[in-house]
Amino acid sequence: MLEHQEVLIKYIDFFIEKDLQNLTLNFSxxxxxxxxxxxxRIFNIHGLAKDYAKQISELREDAANNNIDSYEYYDLKNESFKTKESVTNSSTIKKIKEVEIDNNDQAESVEEEPREIDEEELQNFRERLVLVLDKAKTVFDSINDNDESN
Amino acid sequence: MKEKKQINAFFKEFATQYIPGGYIELFDPQKITKEHMFYGVPTELNCETVEMETKDKHYLFRKISDKSFLQISAEKRTYNAGILKSISKKVVKELFALIKN
Structure with a gap:
């Protein structure tokens, strides 16, 4: 938890330093x-890219209604970081946990069989991708190296 | 260097065509100064893109390699984050095509 919180605080410090209104990091x-x-209050949420708009919309609605127990956030007024653990016993969290358990049950019941992959096609694709990326990387890096030498 | 000139010309042409008033550049995150918006981004999380929004501007940074990031930025009153994202994908796609040729 401490490590997780330390990372978040670094991003929150960055957020404050740059005077940002929104900051989004997307991962592979x-x-x-x-x-x-x-x-x-600086809120942070994370999830899957496909749920991005929905989660942000929910956050904005919850914040407008001050229904924020289930969120981690940094309070600029009190200069304090509120973790999910600090609100674990709230009724909102209990409700969320109940819903999550239900969803997990449902997710297990509708789990699909993994799709069969054509290995040869996949291998060909990988080889083509590696060639293109290697070439691009070499060119991009040489541009930056040349920037320095110029 | 021919490639550098080509890339610069490409960015200039691309910006004029798709994002007038906006800015496109390729940069090495190790060589930027503290005035750069990307300066100081915590490195704990290895991300593909970083989007920032200030009072008046959108910034989009897309990782191309460890030493190369693409930056696209523009005024908020003219462009939204989704447009910058689409443009960045188009830039990378056309840049790759340029390099391949």
Whole structure:
């Protein structure tokens, strides 16, 4: 938890230093981490890219209704970081946990069989991708190296 | 260097065509100064793109390699984050095509 919180605080410090209104990080596994400031509180949420708009919309609605127990946030007024653990016993969290358990049950019941992959096609694709990326990387890096020498 | 000139010309042409008033550049995150918006981004999380929004501007940074990031930025009153994202994908795609040729 401490490590997780330390990383978040670094991003929150960055957010404050640059005077940002929104900050989004997107990762290769199609997940995102989002920071935003609402009523002097810097919220952070994370999830899958496909749920990005929905989660942000929910956050804004919850913040407008002050229903924020289930969010981690940094309070600029009190200069304090509120973790999910600090609100674990709230009724909102209990409700969320119940819903999550239900969803997990449902997810297990509708789990699909893994799709069969054509190995040869995959291998060909990998080889083509590596060639293109290697070439691009060499060119991009040489541009930056040349920037320095110029 | 021919490639550098080609890339610069490409960015200039691309910006004029798709994002007038906006800015496109390729940079090495190790060589930027503290005035750069990307300066100081925590490195704990290895991300593909970073989007920032200030009072008046959108910034999009897309990782191309460890030493090369693409930056696209523009005024908020003219462009939204989704447009910058689409443009960045188009830039990378056309840049790759340029390099391949």
């Amino acid at each position: 596994d199609d997940s995102f981490l989002y920071f935003t400031i609402i009523n002097e």
